[in-house]
Amino acid sequence: MILDPETDLSFTRTLNAPRALLWACWTTPEHIRHFFVPKPYGIDSCEIDLRVGGRFNTVMNIDGQLMANQGVYLEIIPQERLVFTDTYTEGWKPAADPFMTAIVDFADAEGGGTTYTATARHRSAEARKGHEDMGFFDGWGTVATQLEAYARSLM
Known part of the structure; x- marks a missing residue:
């Protein structure tokens, strides 16, 4: 994937958990609640x-404060890639004010771990900068750490 530094934010980390388990965490509503937002914040519901x-x-x-986020999946490659966006809601209805498209990639790493890459694509350089200023790297990094810890608790 080619990144556009004007509109994309991305980071890669090796997580000490198998990608099949990380995939299950990302694709099961009950698991999402345990890692998807940095603690002490939480997820009240997930569909x-x-x-x-x-x-x-x-x-x-x-x-x-409850913040509803609705979106759809754009691409699903089991245990390899999830792409979802809030640009549309179910039924391909355009959102009034979309924020981003997220791409989460999983690849095998040495020792049974997973190379985990999270990318956020934005409509404009201003939206990208706003997300970076909001704390993309710290926030998504915390989510990756929480995902790893939660997945390991399931092993």
């Missing part, structure tokens, strides 16, 4: 219809 065009909806709880 997944794991197919292209299927819904990926979450409700985040940020200090008691």
